[in-house]
Amino acid sequence: MNNPLVTIDNLTVRFDDRLVVDRVNLSLHRGDIITIIGPNGAGKTTLIKAVLGIQPATSGRIERTKGLITGYVPQHLRLESTLPLSVRRFMLLSGQPLQACEAALARTSVDHLLDASVHHLSGGEQQRVLLARALVRKPDLLVLDEPAQGVDINGQAALYELIRQLRDEFNCGVIMISHDLHLVMAATDKVICLNQHVCCSGYPADISHDPAFIETFGQSVAESLAVYHHHHNHNHDLSGSVVTQNHASPALEGTPRGCQHDHH
Numbered sequence: 001m002n003n004p005l006v007t008i009d010n011l012t013v014r015f016d017d018r019l020v021v022d023r024v025n026l027s028l029h030r031g032d033i034i035t036i037i038g039p040n041g042a043g044k045t046t047l048i049k050a051v052l053g054i055q056p057a058t059s060g061r062i063e064r065t066k067g068l069i070t071g072y073v074p075q076h077l078r079l080e081s082t083l084p085l086s087v088r089r090f091m092l093l094s095g096q097p098l099q100a101c102e103a104a105l106a107r108t109s110v111d112h113l114l115d116a117s118v119h120h121l122s123g124g125e126q127q128r129v130l131l132a133r134a135l136v137r138k139p140d141l142l143v144l145d146e147p148a149q150g151v152d153i154n155g156q157a158a159l160y161e162l163i164r165q166l167r168d169e170f171n172c173g174v175i176m177i178s179h180d181l182h183l184v185m186a187a188t189d190k191v192i193c194l195n196q197h198v199c200c201s202g203y204p205a206d207i208s209h210d211p212a213f214i215e216t217f218g219q220s221v222a223e224s225l226a227v228y229h230h231h232h233n234h235n236h237d238l239s240g241s242v243v244t245q246n247h248a249s250p251a252l253e254g255t256p257r258g259c260q261h262d263h264h
């Protein structure tokens with residue numbers, strides 16, 4: 001196994017004493033596609049910002065391989081709407097030459113939009129332009145915050161396929177957040193279900209049966225994806241915090257709070 005691009009060890013992030021990420025461990029290698037799923041406010045964006053090095057840890061350790069080049073597709077593209085901005089100029093803001101920008105746009109199939117205004121792109125076009133900008137520096141690690149938002153269902157499948165191809169071409173690692181559970185199950189390698197702490201993680205075929213997954217996403221979603229059981233003995237309240245129960249196994253002492261179940 002190659003050395004990890006990023007290692008996260010017991011990462012905890014609090015905002016004003018509010019626990020948002022709770023003792024998360026993660027390591028990301030070249031070739032990995034890791035998808036983080038979880039409810040709104042579960043700490044997903046905070047976690048990937050920590051991976052990017054733009055969110056400091058309250059405690060724990062984030063280690064990134066020396067010289068790591070990251071490409072980031074943020075959740076929202078916040079641009080001053082009164083400022084005229086073409087795709088060409090937006091791409092050049094990356095500091096890379098026009099030729100590299102054009103090649104990246106061609107790779108995500110939006111090179112025909114070079115002279116279009118970024119303010120007038122459709123949802124799908126915008127995501128592909130953002131992906132091109134993330135690619136232009138030939139990243140070792142692609143970090144994508146809901147890359148398929150605003151993209152229609154056929155476009156979503158194509159986008160996930162493109163991400164897989166890019167992983168192969170660039171031999172990079174990919175970590176992304178997604179709410180498109182069916183596509184995640186079909187198109188990613190490893191899934192982490194986050195609700196402040198890691199509720200469950202593993203390969204899609206396993207995680208879709210995990211009671212922690214069922215608890216987080218509901219029975220009907222889980223049933224549409226499949227079912228199987230292991231012992232899971234914690235619950236979450238509405239804020240996502242773990243509701244302590246009295247029957248935690250002594251054998252699991254020292255494991256992160258809320259992870260008192262077998263992992264797959």
Ligand SMILES: Nc1ncnc2c1ncn2[C@@H]1O[C@H](COP(=O)(O)OP(=O)(O)OP(=O)(O)O)[C@@H](O)[C@H]1O
Binds near residue numbers: 041047
């Ligand atoms: N810089 C910040 N200062 C204070 N609170 C923050 C900050 N960033 C995020 N939060 C809070 O931390 C919690 C987790 O936010 P985060 O964006 O990580 O969640 P998420 O899982 O990505 O949610 P969503 O699926 O809705 O995008 C939220 O309650 C959010 O309001």
